[in-house]
Amino acid sequence: MFAIRAIGARSIEYVRRMGVMLLFLLETVLFCFVPPIKLRRLMKQIRFIGFQSMLVIVLTGAFSGMVLGFQGYYSLSRFGSEAFLGPMVGLALIKELGPVISALMVTGRAGSAIAAEIGIMRMTEQIDALELMGLNPYRYLIVPNLLAALIAMPLLTAIFDVVGIFGGYAVGGNLLGVGAGTYFGEMSAYVEASDVLEGIYKSLSFGVLIVWVCCFKGFFTGVYTGFGAEGVSRATTEAVVLSSVLILVWDYFMTALLF
Numbered sequence: 001m002f003a004i005r006a007i008g009a010r011s012i013e014y015v016r017r018m019g020v021m022l023l024f025l026l027e028t029v030l031f032c033f034v035p036p037i038k039l040r041r042l043m044k045q046i047r048f049i050g051f052q053s054m055l056v057i058v059l060t061g062a063f064s065g066m067v068l069g070f071q072g073y074y075s076l077s078r079f080g081s082e083a084f085l086g087p088m089v090g091l092a093l094i095k096e097l098g099p100v101i102s103a104l105m106v107t108g109r110a111g112s113a114i115a116a117e118i119g120i121m122r123m124t125e126q127i128d129a130l131e132l133m134g135l136n137p138y139r140y141l142i143v144p145n146l147l148a149a150l151i152a153m154p155l156l157t158a159i160f161d162v163v164g165i166f167g168g169y170a171v172g173g174n175l176l177g178v179g180a181g182t183y184f185g186e187m188s189a190y191v192e193a194s195d196v197l198e199g200i201y202k203s204l205s206f207g208v209l210i211v212w213v214c215c216f217k218g219f220f221t222g223v224y225t226g227f228g229a230e231g232v233s234r235a236t237t238e239a240v241v242l243s244s245v246l247i248l249v250w251d252y253f254m255t256a257l258l259f
Contacts, residue, residue, distance in 0.1 A: 024219070025212050028146055031138045041144040049110045049145070050152030054159065056105050061093075061160035064101060065167025068092055072168070073176045085178050086187035089168035090161075094191065094199045098161040100251055103206035106149075106156065107243045111214040114145055115239035118218025119232040127219070142215045149207035157203040202254055209246050214239040 072088045118141060121127050127137050165187070172178040217239035221231050 020220075021212070021216050024216050025208075028138055028142045028212070028215070031136065031143050032146060034139065037147070038140060038144050041140065042147055045144045045148035046152055048113075049106065049148050050156060053106055053109050053152070053156060056109055057102055057156050057160050058163050060101055060105055061098070061163035062167040064097055064160075065089060065093065065164030065169075066171045068097075068164070069168035069171030069176070073172055073178070082176075082178055083182050083186055084190075085168070085172045086183035086185070087190035089172070090165055090187040090191045091195060093161045093164040093168075094195050096251070096255070098157045098164065099199050099202035099206060100247060102153065102157045102160045102203065103210060103247045104244055106153065106207075107210050107214075107240055107247070111210045111243055112236050112240050114211070115214040115218040116232055116236045118215060119221035119235045122219065122221045123228065123232060137219075142211070142219070145215055146208065146211045149211045150204060153203040153207035153210075154200050157199060161199065201258075202251060205250060205254065206247050209250060210243050213243040213246065217242070 068089045069085065072085050072092075073082060076082050076084055076088065118127075121141070127141070130137050130140060169178075169180065169183050173180055173183055217235040221235040
């Protein structure tokens with residue numbers, strides 16, 4: 001009976017925590033429509049999430065495209081279909097790898113920093129000070145991150161896709177002999193606008209997931225993860241792990257049910 005009681009208590013706690021997370025997201029979305037928007041804070045977060053993530057996005061995009069070019073060429077050559085290397089690389093990047101890998105990179109670089117920053121503010125009572133000064137912490141801390149992610153994630157994904165496509169051509173065209181006309185011509189024939197929109201929709205939803213989880217873990221540091229430096233480190237770790245898992249799970253459901 002003790003074991004059953006412990007399992008039930010743990011399950012109820014997880015359900016309650018999911019409810020708190022959902023209310024946190026709903027309140028954040030509500031305050032997105034309450035003016036005025038903190039424009040200076042918003043621009044700062046766009047620079048932090050977007051511009052400062054470009055280097056890692058360009059590097060991972062280039063090498064992802066090169067790997068796809070190598071593996072795709074040798075796989076297609078078994079069936080005499082090397083001409084379809086361009087569509088294969090383009091569709092793989094635009095529909096799946098671009099949004100997913102970009103989101104994972106942003107989670108590791110920016111999401112962890114957001115969770116740690118808000119967690120430290122909670123530990124040092126800076127969030128309580130904001131409330132005492134009459135400032136809404138959601139509007140000041142969470143909303144700018146959410147809007148910045150909605151702006152930056154599609155742009156980062158687009159950069160990842162473009163760099164990856166040219167990385168695939170650098171391997172397929174320059175090293176393996178696939179012509180530029182064949183590579184880009186077949187790609188333009190098979191890649192449709194709906195495929196590009198699918199990647200954009202995924203990147204938008206991943207941006208919401210990253211900010212939602214990372215801000216929640218940081219905002220409730222001390223409530224669910226303990227106090228002090230250990231609590232902040234646990235909150236940051238849980239934010240990155242949970243965000244990464246949710247990105248992959250949500251990507252599957254979007255692909256299977258919506259597209």
